Amino acid sequence: MNSAYQQLLEKVYEIHDIEKAIQVLSWDKETNMPAAGNTARVQQMTTLRRLHHRLFASDEMGELIEAAATALNGASPDSNEARLIRYLRRSYADERKLPEEFVRRLSQVSGAAHPAWVQARAENNFALFRPHLEQVVALAQEMAELYGYEDEKYDPLLDKFEHGMKTAEVRAIFAAVKTELKPLLTAVTARANTIDDRFLHQQFPVAPQQEFARYAATAVGYDFSRGHLGTVVHPFATSFSRDDARITTRWNPDFLNAGLFGTLHESGHAMYEQGTAPDLARTPLARGTSSGIHESQSRMLENIVGRSRGFWQAHFPRLQALFPAQLSGVTADDFYRAVNKAQPTFIRVEADELTYNFHIILRFELEQAMLNGELAVADLPGAWRGKMQELLGVTPPTDTAGCLQDIHWTRPSFGYFPTYALGNLYAAQLYEAAIQQNPAIATDMAQGNPASLVSWLREKVHRHGRKYTPGELIIQATGQPLSHEPFRRYVTAKFGELYGLS
């Protein structure tokens, strides 16, 4: 291999290893670390983040990238090498915009905000979190200025999670989603009592819940021999390599859905990382291309597969055998209907497919308002309640069930939330294309077997890692840029059938 490129790779490997080490420290922080260990852990993570930044943003790195680019001149633009250089040029330019002092401050502010948020949430006391959130908002504003922008301050932050997407585009898509879903949601809410989901709210011992969740994750394609399932308060997936892509779940002994669908959701994320091509390993291309496409994989497994009728016709007997008393007299179809009951609720992560996007639209609007200085942090709880009433017609009784429910604002990661809703739209579009390209997928899915769908995803999405931008990937895979139409068709058909709407 070309020696300038090889020299670049050696440096890329080193930087990548540090990034993964930070993720291991973060995983451990969430899964095993005693709360008392937080101060030292934040110091350790801050040191590694500074080192990472120092190596990546160095003059040397810029020279290595350009020397490799020159040496590779003439390589196919679609080669791994050319794609890596394209990605590095972009992310290097971004990284150079952040002073090391800012990176340190970012790590420290987030490190201190997290335990404050945990306590504020546990005690339903927004005042404990407020000063931290004020710092986080200030950091997000500073970061936007450091990166720079042409149109909106939110753009450069969004771009870190969904490269190439503009705030205005998201706003337009969300406006269409809102307009089109409202009548469906109203019709469904009017017929809410046609679905009974009370049997989901019983005592479900955790051990058999875990057993079934592991079984279900395996059934949808998660490879435990290259993974691990941990227990946490706030579930996430992470990967340290394609051969060590982990999931986490929280187990609710009173409610089956949280652990079950949470596991499937995180399995979807981890399968994306497990499926990246081996020849991308140890480079920044060896991961999902954007938060939105990542979320499309988790929502695909959680909802399009995990909340499908075929899946439960195939697997419900096994679940019933683990909970014979709780699920006595319940049929596979009862279960399918119950786990799809749609209704306005307070908590995003427990929301159904129909109301979920409204939770996102709320956050998308509020975080822009805070970023732009139109909403003071002190006024967030009230603004949250107002928006919930406006969008979903309900008002959370506490801030814990309101603006304190999510971990995201312990970091200045504004721009992350909208990618959840984009993930729903990407997922529906990918699924429609998959079935069009290979109709056997629909038949397999009706029999509860997602293997052919997962094969299609591996081929069209997973293996490419971050070689393509999300915009390029969705066109390659589906022939179309992102559209909200497939999602509208998907929920209209599914919930129309579930609620007997014409």
Place this chain on the structure above:
Amino acid sequence: MNSAYQQLLEKVYEIHDIEKAIQVLSWDKETNMPAAGNTARVQQMTTLRRLHHRLFASDEMGELIEAAATALNGASPDSNEARLIRYLRRSYADERKLPEEFVRRLSQVSGAAHPAWVQARAENNFALFRPHLEQVVALAQEMAELYGYEDEKYDPLLDKFEHGMKTAEVRAIFAAVKTELKPLLTAVTARANTIDDRFLHQQFPVAPQQEFARYAATAVGYDFSRGHLGTVVHPFATSFSRDDARITTRWNPDFLNAGLFGTLHESGHAMYEQGTAPDLARTPLARGTSSGIHESQSRMLENIVGRSRGFWQAHFPRLQALFPAQLSGVTADDFYRAVNKAQPTFIRVEADELTYNFHIILRFELEQAMLNGELAVADLPGAWRGKMQELLGVTPPTDTAGCLQDIHWTRPSFGYFPTYALGNLYAAQLYEAAIQQNPAIATDMAQGNPASLVSWLREKVHRHGRKYTPGELIIQATGQPLSHEPFRRYVTAKFGELYGLS
């Protein structure tokens, strides 16, 4: 604070954070990582080790140390500042002797040797491990030459674990131990059937084992709010800060001792780290001063406390309540006697207090022979069996129960094993001094309450971290340099009483 010293501290913190990050990656590797993740993990750890070395062995570091030393001229030699500089000068000089390329090779060889050893051990196939061990021995030889030595090649390796101790000193102590223990062991073996320990070998479900082990660890002083108990194949303790000092245990459903005494053992290690003074935090002084002194704390908790009559008179009823069927009709005194049954066996970590040191002497002799080129790796299995027969009068039926039983030789950490036996001697000497200085400790111990002993250890050992060398520490705490006499007195009294010897 003096600004040259402050500058040094900033660099020391950074280097310390990287070292702790490596330990987090190592902990995760042992506790959670799927086997498939090993390749990437070894790369990540190797990168961090190279970075650590690069920062620590830099010219800049040497200049910072000397500038701070000059600026501090006149500070009390017993101040934290002066002690830190003394320690840094020594370890910096050592680190400078290792080329970065050697550090990388060390990490890679050990990283590959570990899974090979796991497989060789599982399959009782020494040939699988042999080529790795050959590389490890070659690295140890290379390391000894890089560090340099005056008398023996083993000296510089031993010094990394027990600073200031010479191989010849250890050899003399071990010769005395061997001479003095042999007659006692012979007498005890002749009366082996006076103690019945069969009830320890039954089915003991793991969940109540864990419950009791957590209770017992708390009873001896391990602080779970600043710790964590993990499950592993090869138990160890580790600390990421004084507020996050962890223990690990393996649980054997057929035998009570492994999980129970293993937990107490690792608690002793972790309590040492939890007890280091807060003002040493984030520096290399914030840890146990040597492997031998560290082991004295684990053996103190495991044996002198955990295998004492007083401890079981106080706590046996609770254990019995957890295992009413298995321990029916067993008295606290029966239990005390059973967990102290002394007999030659194959496995070091399950050995009693009397035979344990013989397991160490065997390893001490064999690793010197390999290091000095007097024993070829290919001949190790036979040499092991021969020495076992010579020292303990038994021959292991397999290499898994022989030379493949320990993890240590997956790394070139020759010099580590002898510190286990030194730990036994240090422990007895510290315990004798503690009782002399505060006779109430003996009374408390007779009632199963180690709190006053632990207080003494915190004051005399734990809080000092690595401020003093092991040689300095043992004199400060006990008034004497290391001697094997207290250990001889301890085992003679204890086993004399247990076996009715005159």
